[in-house]
Every structure is written in C-alpha cells, then in structure tokens.
Amino acid sequence: MSLSDGLAKTRGGFLSRLFGRKAEEPITPEFLDELEEALLRADLSVSLVDPLMAQVRDLASTGELKTVPKALDAVREVLVAELTKQDASLRSGGKPRVILVVGVNGSGKTTTAAKLAKRLRDAGESPLLVAADTFRAAAIEQLETWASRLDIPIVSGRPDGDPAAVVFDAINAANARGNSTVIADTAGRLHTKGHLMDELGKIVRVTGRAREGAPDEVLLVLDGTAGQNAIQQARQFTKDANVTGLVITKLDGTAKGGAVFAIVHELGLPVKYLGVGEKADDLVPMDARAFVDALLPRAA
C-alpha cells in the first residue's frame, strides 16, 4: 500500500470543511480557531500549538500572512521542517546489521518487525527474524506465523526464556548463516516499569557483545492513536534503550500521530517508517510531506 492510499482515509469530515477553501480567502479569527483546533485534534502538544498559533496570529496581524492558503502552507512548512531535520535512512554499522524493535504494549512491534523484514527482503537483503517476546502469551507464535507466511527465517525464544540470550544466539546464527540483517521483536513494556526497562537495557547491551557496535537501530514503535503519553514513552525508552528512530503505526485510522512533533522536537529522533495497515506491505518509509498533508489536508 502506498502512503497516500494508507493515509487517504483520514481525510474528510471536519478537515475538508476547514481546508476545502478558496485560494484568496482572507485570514479570519474563525479560521485561526479552526486551524488551532485541527492541530490540537491531531494530538499536537499544546506546548507546541500555543506558540505556533501565536506566531501565525502575529504574522496575520502584521499582514505578513494574508490568505488562508498562505497560512496553511506556512504551518505545513514548519511541521515538515521539524520532521526532516534528521536522517531517516536505516543505519548499518557492521554485519549482520542488528535492529531491535521496542515499545509499549500493543503498539504494533511484532507486526512492524514482520513488515520490515519483508521490506528488506524485497530490497534484496536476507533478513532473520527473532522472536524475543518471551513474555506475552503466543507472541512467539504470532511472529512465527508471519515468518512462515513471508517465508523468512526465524529464531525463536522459549516462553519465559531470557530474551537477551535469544537475541545473542540469533546474531551468532545470522553470522553463521550469512543473514544480512537481524530484526528482533521484543516484549511490550510500559516505560514506567523500571525492571522491564532494565531488562531491555540488558538486551541492548548484550547485542553489542554479539556484534561490535550493535545494535544499529533501536526502533521505538509508537501507536499513532496515542496522545501526549507518547512523549513520556519516547523519553524513557531513549534513556534506557538508546532509541535511534521511530515507527508510527495505525495511521490508516483517523488518528494523525501529531504527538510525534513534540518527540522529534525534544529528542531529535528521526521518524523512519509509518504503519498504515495490518498487511505485510503496510509499512512505508517516512514521508514528511504526506504525513503533514494528512494532518492539514490540501483542498482536493
């Protein structure tokens, strides 16, 4: 699925009323209120929206911004710039490349691991999946089902086994078998649970023992429907697990994932992929323009 197809469903309704406007329409107080509403309803943090709107109001009052489309373009531009400051390509610092997929419960980690494996395989790589969620019931079976569907090799942990050991073994297995990338799915954990975050820190450290400099990527999977708590999640995971990039899932719904702006702004993390469905192909590289256009749609 293409990004615009995946995100297309999120258009319409309130937003089309707001943005399906004539090109020369002047900026009115009502428009400014509606713009603010669109941003807040997309989960952009009030700590970003308030100053942003203050600037728009300023520029509108001095006449520097005159029409509705100009104002919208200006805001879009700010938002796109915020999202494109960082390099969003997948890093690699050795063989095999090691990618850890982390995040809170139910955000879409396992599905993202499977989708990413397929993407890389389609690009000519030979990925190895690692089922290292040894905690949640049938989490291993879930990734194994994906692996067999996609015909991608997998190394699995045992229920209640040590996840760090599974990842360590898998990296060695990848070395022996010549897999170019190891993608390890980890158990969901709330960022507030110290012991679980410690466990994750250990997984990160152990990968470095299996391959110098690993992991190359620690992808934090954020649920696109999450609100301001996503910021807390990103802070804590970055602190405990050295997050290198973000994946935002479930953007095929009506949520816009706007909480990510505060995260990118504060932590300087790149958004690497977007999840736009439950199928294997529903993972697309970050496209800042399409993401922002879904938030503030252009008149059709």
Add this chain to the structure above:
Amino acid sequence: MFEQLSDKLNVTFERLRGRPRVSEADLEEALRDVRVALLEADVNLKVVRQLIATVRERALGEKVLESITGAQQVVKIVHDALVEMLGGEAAPIERAATPPTVVLLVGLQGSGKTTTAGKLANTLRKQGRHPLLVAADVHRPAAIDQLRALGKQLGIPVTEVNASRVASDVAAAIAAAPAQARDTVIVDTAGRLHIDDEMMKEVEAVVAAAKPHEVLLVVDAMTGQDAVEAASAFKARLPISGLVLTKVDSDARGGASLSIRAATGIPVKLLGVGEKLDALEVFHPDRLAQRILGMGDVLTLVEKAQEAVDRKTAEEQTKKLLEARFTFEDFYATLQQVKRMGPIGDLMKMIPGMGAVAKQLPTGPEAEAQMKRIEAMISSMTRAERVDPTIINGSRRRRIAAGSGTTVTEVNQLIKQFAEMQKLMKQMGGLAKSGRLPRIPGMPMPR
C-alpha cells in the same frame, strides 16, 4: 496516572486560593491553565471547551467574582463539572436473568481485548461464576493461540471459531455453554478500525448472532484525541454498554476515559492495571474525579482554612514560594498556623502552594512527631540561617542538631528537602507566569 493533572490544577488553584477574591482576569487565567492541563491529559478538545464554558458560566452566574470566597467556588465548580462529566455511580457488569450471560469485547487493534477477556474470566470465576472463553479473532496471527494460552493458565475452557463462519460459530458456542455448565460466555473479537466498514459489518453480525448482554469497548488509556472519534463510531454501529480502560498502570493521564464518557455517554466499567490476569479493577467515577483534581476532601479543608489562615500572611507566602524566596522563617510561620488548625497530615495540602510539595513532607501517624522535630530544628537556627539556608555549613549543622536534640543527618535531610521544595516552587513559579508560552527555539515561522 491522573496525578499530573491534579498537580497542575492544584497549582492553579492554590495560586487562586491565596487571593482574597477572584477577578475576571484571574478566572480567565485559571481557565487557561485548566485548558492546558486537560489537553496535556489528552482530554478531547471539544470536551475541554465544553467544560471550560460550563465552569465560566457557572462562575459568572454565581456572582463568584464579587464573592470573597471566589477561588474556593471556582475549585468547587471545576470539581463538580468533572464529576458530572464522568457520570454518577460505578456501573456493574450485567448479569442475564437466564444464563448464560454473554459479554463481547470489541475495540481497536492492540487495545487489550484478549488480555481483558482472560482477566474478566478470572475475576468472574472468583465471584463463583463459570466462564467460557470464545476466541473469535480470526484475523490477527496467533490471536486464538493467545487466548488459548490464557485459558490454559487459568484452567478456563476456550472455544474457537472457524474463520469462515465467525458469527454462527459464536452463537453455537453460546448455545452449547449451558450443557458444559458454563453460565458466562466472554467473546474476544479481532481488533478493528472504526472506519473499516467490512470489519465493522463482521462484528455487527457477531452481535446479531450472539445477542450479548454487555458489549464492552476496550480502550487504551494512552489514547489521544482520536478516542472520541473511534468510540463514537463503535457506538453508532454496536450496542456498546461500557468501557474498559486498559494500561492504567502507565503514567498516562487518561483523559480519553473522560472524553469518551462525556462525548458518548458510555460508562467506564473496568480498569486494566497490568499485564497479569489479576490486574483488573472496578472503576469508580467519583473516585476518579477526586483523583483528577487531587482533592479528596479538600473542599471541607478549604472552609476550615478560611477561618484559620491569616489571609494576608498566606498571600505573602504564596508569592514568596512562587519566587523561591520562601525561607525557613516563612516555613516556621506556616507550621505555627498549621498547628492551630488540627491534624497536620490533612492540612498540609491546604496551605497555599503546599499541596504540590506535600509529597516532600512527612505524612501519616509519624507526621506529628516529625513536625515537632522539624520545628525544633528550625527554632535552633539563627535568623540569618533561616533567611539564607546556604550559609548553614558543617559546624552550624552540628550546632543546630545539638540545640534541637536531633542528629546531623536529620538536619541535613531537612535542608535538602527544603532545597528541593524551593526548586519545585521555582518551577511552579515559572509555570505560573507562563500565561503566554515562550517561542520554541528551533521552530521559527517561515515568512
């Protein structure tokens, strides 16, 4: 999880409380803070506006602006509006007159439906019921394995459905339940987007076939502004009877629950508070409202405070606190006032500005004794030391300890706590002044 919101509102109202009357400007400032706090708690924008409008209208309607106890009234108005928004009594899970009772769990992907199915079965069994779990998620890989594993852990039977006949298999499992001596059937369904018409039709068919007594919408407490949109869409197509809020063990402020309740009327019934199968709690709206505001019986305390606290002193102290000029001298004066009012544990919170720092201070049965020691230590300080604690060096600490019959460790601890409190107050002061937020560096407007 709601603590931050309550802290924020407390800061606002403690500031207000220190003033003899609320001007219209004060009210607007307080309402601005309430707006920010609620938005940061993920309360839906429409609901925030509704709440603010209600509070403003009532505050003006009650002629609060001319009233000497205006601040207290504003606190009460916000509190009452929140309670109303959350609904009245805790709603129990329905029980069918003729068994089996059928409970269906629905919701977005990953919200916690399958886990909640296991938890609910576990809870009901503890209450003497005989649940049957039905695995009707034929879409997510290994979803049936997941519920089967939970059933095995619990020793509760699990019936699976066939992907090609989900609705009729669910109906068949329910029909077969009495013969297996099962009086309650809990049906786990696939996660689905509210805008996925095909999937919504699937679950409509399951509802039509299963005729459930409860259709519970399972919602992640971390959900943002979209919660209302999704919940409304589910409610438009299914007879949703209650909400289960999951992952409440996170630090999410949980505005989603408030939003959904206010916007759709769906009552919150259960809270998921962990990954384990016993981590399910009954939800009490009244408790939640109090927790949101961090109030407890603050309203009665406010009344008591009016009599006891010399308003002018309180006002000065609030000002000093917010500017981090609060000294041991002021602290001592505050303690004296508090002593006049009764049990310290309860009353600490009431002193303007103190609610947020109450965590730093002793509570519980030992609090009274500990307060005495603190008082003794402060009395043993010189005036210069009380005004500027940074001069209290090692030998001064030994002298204070000896003079107050305490230990140097205790003195150290007091000074450290005091410093932390000052730091906290400084942050609050900054927050208080930021009616207008600063321009964010690195986010310039293009021209």
